Every structure is written in structure tokens, then in C-alpha cells.
Amino acid sequence: MKIAKSSIGVFLIKISISVIGFLGTLYAATVIGAEGLGIYFLFTAVVSGASLFTSFGIGSATTKRVSEGQEQGEFLGAAFLMNLGLFFIISIFLIIFKEQIVSFIGVEILYYLIFVALLLKVFKKPISYSLKGERRVATGKSLSLVKDTTRVITWVILLTAGVGVLGLAVGYLAGYIVALIVGISLISISLRMPSKKHFKSIFDFSKYSWLGSVESKAFSWTDTIVLGLFVSPMYIGVYEVAWSISGLFYFVASALGSVLFPNVSHLASNGKTGQIKDMIEESLIYVAIIAFPGVVGAALIGEGVLRIYGEEFVIGYIVLTILIFSRLFNAFKSVIAKVINGMDRPDLSFRVYAVFLILNLTSNFLLVYLIGWVGAAIATTISIGVASVLAYKYIDSLIGIKIPKKEIGKEVFAAVVMGVVLYPIVQYTYLGLFETIALVVLGSAIYFGVLFAISSKIRNKMFGISKEIYKDMIK
Numbered sequence: 229m230k231i232a233k234s235s236i237g238v239f240l241i242k243i244s245i246s247v248i249g250f251l252g253t254l255y256a257a258t259v260i261g262a263e264g265l266g267i268y269f270l271f272t273a274v275v276s277g278a279s280l281f282t283s284f285g286i287g288s289a290t291t292k293r294v295s296e297g298q299e300q301g302e303f304l305g306a307a308f309l310m311n312l313g314l315f316f317i318i319s320i321f322l323i324i325f326k327e328q329i330v331s332f333i334g335v336e337i338l339y340y341l342i343f344v345a346l347l348l349k350v351f352k353k354p355i356s357y358s359l360k361g362e363r364r365v366a367t368g369k370s371l372s373l374v375k376d377t378t379r380v381i382t383w384v385i386l387l388t389a390g391v392g393v394l395g396l397a398v399g400y401l402a403g404y405i406v407a408l409i410v411g412i413s414l415i416s417i418s419l420r421m422p423s424k425k426h427f428k429s430i431f432d433f434s435k436y437s438w439l440g441s442v443e444s445k446a447f448s449w450t451d452t453i454v455l456g457l458f459v460s461p462m463y464i465g466v467y468e469v470a471w472s473i474s475g476l477f478y479f480v481a482s483a484l485g486s487v488l489f490p491n492v493s494h495l496a497s498n499g500k501t502g503q504i505k506d507m508i509e510e511s512l513i514y515v516a517i518i519a520f521p522g523v524v525g526a527a528l529i530g531e532g533v534l535r536i537y538g539e540e541f542v543i544g545y546i547v548l549t550i551l552i553f554s555r556l557f558n559a560f561k562s563v564i565a566k567v568i569n570g571m572d573r574p575d576l577s578f579r580v581y582a583v584f585l586i587l588n589l590t591s592n593f594l595l596v597y598l599i600g601w602v603g604a605a606i607a608t609t610i611s612i613g614v615a616s617v618l619a620y621k622y623i624d625s626l627i628g629i630k631i632p633k634k635e636i637g638k639e640v641f642a643a644v645v646m647g648v649v650l651y652p653i654v655q656y657t658y659l660g661l662f663e664t665i666a667l668v669v670l671g672s673a674i675y676f677g678v679l680f681a682i683s684s685k686i687r688n689k690m691f692g693i694s695k696e697i698y699k700d701m702i703k
Contacts (some may be wrong), residue, residue: 241369245376246476252380253472256396257465257537259387266461268396269468271338273452274329275345275400278322282314282350289430290357292569294417301420304354306427308419311350319343332456341397348404354419355411367414371407379403451604454592463601466544469537470605474551477522478559505627508567513635513686515563519556520643521675526552528650529667532659547605554609561616564623576622584615635683642679646671 256265290307294300322329322342330339359367382402386395451471455464526533530545561580568577588611595603623629650671657663680687 241373245369245373248373248376248380249472252376252383253469254537255380256383256387257469257541260392260396261462261538262465262469262540263460263462264393264396265465265468266463267334267338267393269452269464270333270456270461271335271342271397272400273449273456274333275342275349276449277453278318278342278346279349281318282311282346283353286310286353286430289432290354291360293429294357294360299420299426300358300417302422302426303430304358304417305419306422306430307357308350308354309422310427310430311353315346315350318346334461335393337394338397341401344401345404348401348408352404352408352411355408355415358415358417359411371411371414374410375403375407377403378406450588450592451608454589454596455601455604458596459601462540466534466541467547467601467604469541470534470544470548470551473533473548474522474526474555477519477552478555504567504571505629508563508623508627509629509632511563512560512629513632514689515559516556516636517639517679517686519552519559520639521646521671522552523549523556524643524647525650525668525671528647528654529659529664529671532661532664532667535659536661536664547602550602550605550609554605554612557609557612557616561612561619564616564619568619568623568626571626573622573626576626577619580615580619580622583618584611587611587614635685638683638686639679641682642675645678646675649674 253265256268286307290303293303326339329342330336333339355371359371379399379402382399383396386398389395391398452464452468455467526545526549530548531542534541534544534548565577565580568574568580588608591607591610592604595607597603599606620631650667653667653670657667659667680690
């Protein structure tokens with residue numbers, strides 16, 4: 229129940245972040261359109277890509293060591309120095325390839341802001357490592373809420389003033405600055421001067437886990453980088469809006485994964501394998517609980533959802549459906565991979581991440597070249613599907629888990645029932661704003677109504693968690 233409550237807390241924060249992000253992106257889309265958004269997302273893709281080389285798995289390694297409770301300040305100090313050193317190295321490459329980067333993004337001033345963004349990320353990383361390692365996951369996610377709220381407020385102010393794409397980038401930086409200031413006041417671990425053994429300990433873990441940090445980011449920016457080489461910023465803007473919407477259906481898995489890793493790490497260090505097995509089998513019931521209806525819903529009313537952003541975004545409804553399907557696969561893969569890392573087997577996660585990255589990169593180039601921007605979504609889905617199967621194979625070999633097929637089957641059944649009911653309605657309905665919202669509400673009611681009716685296990689769990697959260701709120 230404790231894991232579930234913690235996950236619900238993280239989930240609610242993520243929902244808040246999503247709502248704020250939705251409103252911010254919606255406003256930006258109406259002001260600067262898909263092409264302006266595309267340029268901004270190219271900027272953030274370069275920042276994210278470069279940021280990987282300032283981490284190299286240091287985050288997972290440091291979170292793991294901090295969660296073990298020994299010499300936490302020294303490990304944070306070592307991680308910060310390693311991140312800072314890598315920042316200076318990657319900056320050299322950014323300077324060397326300035327001309328190519330400016331040409332790729334399309335706006336020169338955004339190139340200079342890449343350095344500011346990377347440095348802010350370096351200073352924020354120890355805060356994230358500390359909060360995750362102490363299992364204060366909800367507190368850590370609240371910083372993301374602060375960051376995104378600041379970003380959107382800055383967007384509204386600057387876009388209203390007519391600043392344009394630059395305003396989006398400035399808002400991105402402002403979010404990190406405020407989150408950094410707030411985060412410093414939240415951490416309880418002080419950075420201390422590390423010794424050689426602390427650097428070595430982080431390196432020994434990160435030499436495998438670095439690919440995990442690459443994979444988690446590459447899942448969101450590989451498509452953008454490849455699309456930037458083949459299609460116009462307008463298509464990238466539409467694609468990224470579809471990608472952000474698909475993220476709504478990944479929240480449960482993301483919340484569970486964030487909570488599971490430090491808890492599994494703690495249990496593994498105490499040899500409690502049985503509890504880890506029970507924990508992951510229970511989690512697998514819920515990781516895709518909103519992804520299944522999401523796929524069906526996108527196929528039926530995805531056009532209406534995208535129309536909220538503007539008529540030019542409607543062309544992305546097929547991409548939206550495919551991307552939500554990829555989120556469904558990733559829901560299972562990400563949770564399993566977190567558990568594998570928590571059990572101190574980053575070598576197995578390394579193999580999963582390697583398969584995904586190689587397959588994703590090659591298939592993205594091939595399919596985007598052959599069939600256009602829809603190919604990026606297909607490539608991502610295929611890659612994450614293969615990685616999910618491999619991740620399950622490894623966790624099964626470690627602790628012999630059983631997939632809760634019965635409960636997952638009920639979720640699929642409820643989603644199908646929802647689709648059957650909605651389909652004839654959609655055929656005779658123009659998907660405007662009001663109609664789309666009404667169908668989303670109706671579909672949600674049908675899905676959860678059917679699911680709770682046929683699954684007492686899920687119903688009792690959801691009601692039990694709700695009661696516990698309510699009790700905590702009124703204390």
C-alpha cells in the first residue's frame with residue numbers, strides 16, 4: 229500500500245504537470261503555430277542530446293549509492309564534479325560544430341542558450357539524485373511542477389509581448405533557474421569532498437547504467453533529431469504535440485518506476501527478493517491501466533484532441549495513435565528495467581538499452597527516409613516493443629515473475645467495450661472542442677465502470693488507496 233500511495237502521489241503531481249504543459253503548449257501553438265513549436269523542440273532536442281554526455285549513467289549510479297545510506301554527501305560531491313567535468317568536454321564539441329548546430333535549429337541565438345541550459349542542468353542534477361536516493365520521489369517530482377509552472381508563466385508573458393520562439397527558450401531556462409533555487413532548500417544532504425573510492429564506486433555502476441540514461445532520453449528525442457534532418461519544423465511541431473499528449477498515458481508507469489527503483493534498491497541490499505517479486509507483479513497490473521483505453525481513444529477521437537491545438541495539427545492523429553501504443557510497451561519495459569537496476573544488475577539493463585538504441589536509431593533513419601514522418605512513430609514502437617520482451621526475459625531469469633494476465637486481460641476487455649460503444653457515436657459526430665471533451669469523459673466513465681465491475685482486485689485497490697489518501701489529507 230505504501231508503494232501504491234507513493235506512486236499515486238507522484239501520479240497526481242505528473243497530472244498537474246501535464247495540465248500545465250498542455251495549457252502552455254496550447255497557448256504557444258495558437259501564437260506561433262506548428263513551425264515555431266518545431267524550432268523550439270529542435271532546440272530542446274539538442275539540449276537533451278548534449279545533456280546525455282554530461283551524465284553517462286551518473287544519475288542512476290548516484291541514486292543507487294545514496295539510497296544505500298552510506299557516505300551520501302561524498303557520493304553527491306563526486307557526481308557533481310563528474311557532471312561538471314563532462315559539461316566542459318561536451319562544450320568543446322558544441323563549439324567545434326557550431327555551424328552545423330545553428331543550421332539544424334534554424335535560429336542562431338538559440339545556439340548560445342544551449343550552454344546556459346546545460347550548465348543549469350548540471351547544477352540541478354545533485355538535487356534530483358539526493359531526493360530520489362532518499363526515496364523522496366514526490367518531493368523530487370514537485371520540483372518538475374515548479375519548473376514547468378515557471379516555464380509556462382514565462383511563455384505567456386513573453387509570447388504576449390511578441391518575443392516569439394526565443395520566448396519559449398527563455399521560459400525553458402527560467403523554469404530550471406527557479407527549480408534550482410527551490411530545490412536547494414529542499415535537500416537534506418550536503419555535498420562533501422569525495423575521495424577516489426567514491427568516484428570509482430559511481431563509475432563501476434555507471435559503466436553499465438549510462439546507456440539507461442541515454443535510452444530514457446533518446447526515447448523522446450531520437451525521433452526529433454532524425455525528423456529534423458528530413459522534414460520541415462512544421463511537421464516536427466505537430467509530432468511533438470502528439471508525443472506530449474501520448475505522455476498522458478505513461479504517467480502511471482512513470483510514477484511506479486520512480487518509486488520502485490529506490491525501494492527495490494533498499495530491499496535488494498537487505499536480501500528481500502521475495503518482497504521485490506511481489507512488488508513488481510503487483511505493479512504490472514497497473515502500469516498500463518490508462519494506456520489501453522488511450523490507444524483505443526486515440527484511434528477514435530485523436531483527430532478532435534489535436535484540433536484543440538489548431539487545424540494544422542489534425543494531420544498528426546495517426547502518429548498520435550502509434551505513439552500511445554509505444555507508450556504502452558514502454559510502460560512495462562520501464563518498470564521492469566527500474567527493478568533490474570534496483571537489484572544492482574545494470575549489466576542486464578545495459579543489454580536492454582543497447583538493443584533499443586541500436587534498433588531505434590537505425591529504424592528511425594530507415595523508416596523516416598522511406599515513408600516520412602509517420603515512420604518515426606512506427607520505428608519507436610517497434611524498438612520499444614522488442615526491448616520490452618527482452619527486459620521481461622531478464623527479470624524472469626532473476627526472480628521468476630508471473631505476468632498478471634487475468635487482470636491485464638480485463639483492462640484490455642474494458643478498453644474494447646469502450647471502443648465499441650464510442651465508435652458509432654464518433655461516426656456521426658464532428659469532433660470539435662466540446663464534443664471531444666464530452667467523448668473523453670464518456671469513454672473514461674465506460675472504461676473504468678466496466679473495469680471496476682469485472683475486477684474486484686483493481687476496484688478494491690483503487691478504492692483502498694483513495695481512502696488512505698483522503699485520510700492523510702484531512703489529518
